[in-house]
Amino acid sequence: MGEFDLIRRHFQHALHPAGVALGNGDDCALLAPAPGMHLAVSTDMLVEGRHFLSTVHPEALGHKALAVNLSDLAAMGAEPLAFTLALSLPRADDAWLAAFSRGLLGLADAHGCALVGGDTTGGPLNICITVFGQVPEHQALRRSAAQVGDDIYISGQVGDARLALEVFRGTQHLSADDFAAVRLRMERPTPRIALGLALRGVAHAAADVSDGLLGDLGHILTASGVGADIHTRWIPDSIAVSAILQSTGADFCTEYALAGGDDYELVFTAPPQARAAVQAAAAQAGTGVTHIGTVSAATGLRVLDAQGQPLRKLPASFDHFAG
Amino acid sequence: MGEFDLIRRHFQHALHPAGVALGNGDDCALLAPAPGMHLAVSTDMLVEGRHFLSTVHPEALGHKALAVNLSDLAAMGAEPLAFTLALSLPRADDAWLAAFSRGLLGLADAHGCALVGGDTTGGPLNICITVFGQVPEHQALRRSAAQVGDDIYISGQVGDARLALEVFRGTQHLSADDFAAVRLRMERPTPRIALGLALRGVAHAAADVSDGLLGDLGHILTASGVGADIHTRWIPDSIAVSAILQSTGADFCTEYALAGGDDYELVFTAPPQARAAVQAAAAQAGTGVTHIGTVSAATGLRVLDAQGQPLRKLPASFDHFAG
Structure with a gap:
């Protein structure tokens, strides 16, 4: 048995949902979406130093690699079905692989999402996952469906992942408890699958917040041909973010919440009557x-401060670790 | 517009087959297989130095990155529908991207296979494609379906890609014409899609030859719980391979044809009455x-030489460029 056969043993996955006609082990997997269902597909590639730090625990990395993909399904209102994993590794480290696969398959099990195929090769560390979900025809939450007058919502809180990154970089400091909380948000994000499913038939448009709230909301507005007014004081702060930024007096809203990225929350629109x-x-x-x-008919995105005045300069979306 | 938006412009693809309900530009693409069809899925990751040489022309690389994935569809008897592309690039080189996308989308167009999503990031060069095809329920050519008494077939010729690699490595020498021919086979393999479709309902089991004839046939035999006898002198040589190996007296069959790999031909079984x-x-x-x-009831793979004697030692499957 070769090195890569040994690696593959860490990724054996017994899960076999009804929509998977043939799992791992052939030239292709065979997926059988239920009648009336479309198959939602998304792919994400994670590279060390850009999408994760070399200090991340491999179990957290396994979790996050799948979580960021499941987040795309959540943003379409799709139910997870299956995924493929392509992995390039500099060496076969048994302990690393055991932890990585535990994090990966643990989250997969929690969402009934079967590992149905993949590829393993030697090379610089690179994780590419393609995820498959099911959504009833005409019920997908598309970016292009926002309507003038819609309310705009954000799930959970945004900004924590960026704060954790800044603590790693040494530009911010937190208590041990607060750091643990925001680090968990950065390293083990929670894909909002249940929310995406519950919003079918309720929300108009949705996107997940990976590049930053303003950037991802901007994708909705552009696709829908509309604009928006956002109130910074309506945006919820996490306890950790509130604490540090009140003590330093820094302007939380213009940086971490609006454009921090790596949040994996859902930004969505729905009519006021909903x-x-x-x-x-x-x-x-x-x-x-x-x-x-x-959502407004006037195109463009206006961000209003606590006094109701538009911010003159919006923070740029944070391009992962490159910014 | 950022660097990666510029990159993405090279990959705009107008193709929109009936089975694609929503293409690029949202959190997910939406695929709608025709009624009674399963969706065949395969993923392959290509890394420089392992799957391709740094000398390869980017247009050929774009072709090959999709071809090796289409080859997996061919081996299932599936009709190409769509693919996603995740790309990690050390830098945004406009000329490189133009050539790569020309090779990639040229082959995609030839097979009606739409680029429906992807991801682009900075990092060491890495190409991960996930491909989707359609195959009628119960007509997929599975590895596990070989039956005792089946004939075993190979499409085209095997060994050329390995010969080209050995010329690059300096261990073999060819005339310019012969080198051009085998280099084309290595760098621009032809996925056997039309053959896979024509073999639906005719062949029992099939696999594509990526790791070497013996290795990939071995996957069929293992999955089917059977064995096989192969005759080396029945295996067709390409003209280039015949020429060089007759002149050097080297034993072509035990090395390049049986275990060279990177051939992307189909090995398949069918009953004698077919x-x-x-x-x-x-x-x-x-x-x-x-x-x-x-195909034999006796498990194991016996390779018989020109005198009908079993080879004592079988060449190991060639693990891409690592061997």
Whole structure:
């Protein structure tokens, strides 16, 4: 048995959902979406130093590699079905692989998402996952479906992952407890699958926040041909972010929440008459959502400060670790 | 517009087959296989120095990156539908990207295979493609379906790509014309899509030859719980391979044809009563196929030389450029 056969043994996955007609071990896997279902597909490639730090625990990395892909399914309102994993590794480190696969397959099991194929090769560390989900025809939450007058919502809180990164970089300092909390948000993000499913038929447009709230909301606005007004003081702060930024007086909103990135929350729009339905969906999913602004006919994105004045200069979206 | 937006412009693809409900530009693409069809999925990751030489022309690389994935669809008897591309690049070189995308999208167009999503990032050169095809339920050519008494076939010729690699390495020498021919086979392999489709309902089991004939046939035998006898003198030589190996007296069969790899031909089995149907399928596809052996109840793989004697030592499958 070769080195790469040994590696593959770490990724044996017994999960076999109804929509998987043939799993790993042939030239192709065979997927069988249920009748009336479209197959939602997304792919993400993670590279050391750009998408994760070399200090990350491999179990957290395995979790995150799948989480960022599941987050794309959540943003379409799709139910996870399966994924493929292509992995380039500088060497076969058994302990690393055991931890990585534990994090990866643990999250896969939690979402009933089967590993149905892959590829393993030698080379610089690179993780490429392609994920498959099911969504009923005409119920996918598309970026292009925002309408003038829609409320704009964000799930959970944004900015924590960027704060954790800044602590790693030494530009911010946190108590051990606060650092642990934001580090968890950076290294083990929670894909908002349950919320995405609950928002089917309720929300108009949705996107996941990977590059930063303003950037990803911007994708919705561009695709829908509309604009928006966002109120910074409506955006919810996490406890850790509030604490550090009140003590330093730095302007949290213009940097970490608006453009920090790596949040994997959902930004979405829904008509005002759906407010009760949105909150019911949030309660069903167990994920808080906050109304942060309004879709407008006037194109462009206006971010209003606590005094209702538009910010003159918007922070640029954070391009992972390159910014 | 950022560097990576500029990169993405090279990969705009207008192709929109019926099975693609939503292409590029949202969190996910949406695929809609026709009723009664399974979706065949395969993923391959290509790394410089392992799967291709740094000397390869980027147009050929774009072609090959998709070809090796289409080859997996061919081996299942699946019709190409769509693919995603994840690309890690050390720098944004406009001329390189223009040539790479020309090779990639040229082959995609030839097979009606739409680029429906992807990811672009900075990092060491790495190309990860996930490909999607359609195959009618219960008609996929699975590795596990070989039956005792089946004929074993190989399409085209095997060994050329390995010979080209050895010329690059300086261990073999060829005339300019012969080198051009085998280099084309190494750098621009032809996925046997038409043959795979024509073999639906005719062949029992199939696999594509990426790691070497013996290794990939071995996958069929293991999955089917059977063995095989292969006759080396039945294996067709290409003109270039015949010429060089006759002049040097080296034993072609035990090395390049049996275990060279990177061939992207189909090895498949079919019952003896289907011989006319196999040849009709080959004629329809415009791809020659050759009967090279027989599936046996006795497990294990026996390779018989020109005198009908089993080779004592079989060459190991060639693990890309690592061997």
